[in-house]
Amino acid sequence: MIMDREISKSEQSVGKLKRFIPAIVILALLAGGYYLLANKLKKTGKPSDFHIVKVEQGNIRSTLSAAGLVIASSERVINSPVSTEIQDVLLSTGAEVNKGDLILKLDQEFTGLEYESLADELSLRKNNIDKLKLQYDKDLRDIDYQDQIKALQLSELKAQLGDQERLLKIGGATAEEVEGAKLKLKIAEIEKKVLENELQFKREVNTTDKKNLQLEYDIQQKRLKQLGRKLKETQVKSPSAGVITWINEDIGKTVVEGEPLVRIANLNRFEIEATTSDRNSKALQIGLPVEVRINKEKMMGQITRILPEIVNNTVKFYVGLDEDNHTALRPNLRTEIYVVSGEKENVLRAKRGAALTGPTSQYIYKVNGNTATKVRIKKGLISSDHFEIIEGLSAGDRIIISDTEGFDHMEEFVISKDK
Secondary structure (H helix, E strand, O other), X not given: OXXXXXXXXXXXXXXXXXXXXXXXXXXXXXXXXXXXXXXXXXXXXXXXXXXXXXXXXXXXXXEEEEEEEEEEOOEEEEEOOOOEEEXXXXXXXXXXXXXXXXXXXXXXXXXXXXXXXXXXXXXXXHHHHHHHHHHHHHHHHXXXXXXXXXXXXXXXXXXXXXXXXXXXXXXXXXXXXXXXXXXXXXXXXXXHHHHHHHHHHHHHHHHHHHHHHHHHHHHHHHHHHHHHHHHHHOEEEOOOOEEEEEEOOOOOOEEOOOOEEXXXXXXXXXXXXXXEEHHHOOOOOOOOEEEEEEOOEEEEEEEEEEXXXXXXXXXXXXXXXXXXXXOOOOOOOEEEEEXXXXXXXXXXXXXXXXXXXXXXXXXXXXXXXXXXXXXXXXXXXEOOOEEXXXXXXXXXXXXXXXXXXXXXXXXXXXXXXXX
């Protein structure tokens, strides 16, 4: 029988040590890894790697960015005068034109036939009007003659009544015969009044009818004149000097009356068609100052129109330029637009750069000697060139405004001299 032996204290200590060895090894590895990683993450920059600027006092304008397109401030659109086909195109987009220059030709055949038909119809109507006027005049004369005849009959009946009354006094006529003569006279008088009334009515009606006939003729004559003008307009000519910005070049294509054929821009005056995010729509107002940049040129203007609808998360507005005839302006030229939404004088500011991110409060690196230290700043107004510094820096401080993504994990780093 084997008896249990009591384990010594030294053996117990060794056993405990063996149990802790794995944990000690792991801790040592973690410490070593952290040391190596920390050393590896420590970076040293070169001055040429960064864009370093000074904080200064100055004025600043808060701006909203937008994309712009130069367009002519006045553009003439020539529409098809009739429904027809495009017969020939003589000029193309971009061509300069003078007033009266022939641009394209439309088919005249159908319009010409319509014009001839309307002219024949107008001649026929003129003949009918003349005939009706003669008939009206004849009817008036006939009624007038009847009235004159009735007047003579009245005179005769009055004479007969006088004779009957004289005969009645000497017994040569009866009272019934006298009454009969009086009745005939009254009937004749009424008949004359009817003729006079008819004559007056016919005169008034004939005058109105003649005016209506003449008005119908004038209307049709205007239609003929208008169709003649449209027939001439099938030879599409430039109404003014300018440049063709668009033309329908589909020869043989049928176009309906009123369909655009040509757009001609006056290149003496320009404006800007601009679009910006709908997030800026509430800040846009008519009259706000606008800075327009074309390459190195800067021009000032103001918002003149804002379209109410939002399309594809963008809002469109138009900018009138102070120098709308500037030599740098060209049709369809893309521009940078900055709408001035706010302005401050004598504030702390610095130039903008890639290090400037969205939030009002952010970290940025302040350079002191050859050390760049991370500091928190608070921003105010932001323009196209500068940003306002409300907290965290002072005038004369030097800061890095270029991208520092590779150093953002470090509270500070050293900027060594370029070799």
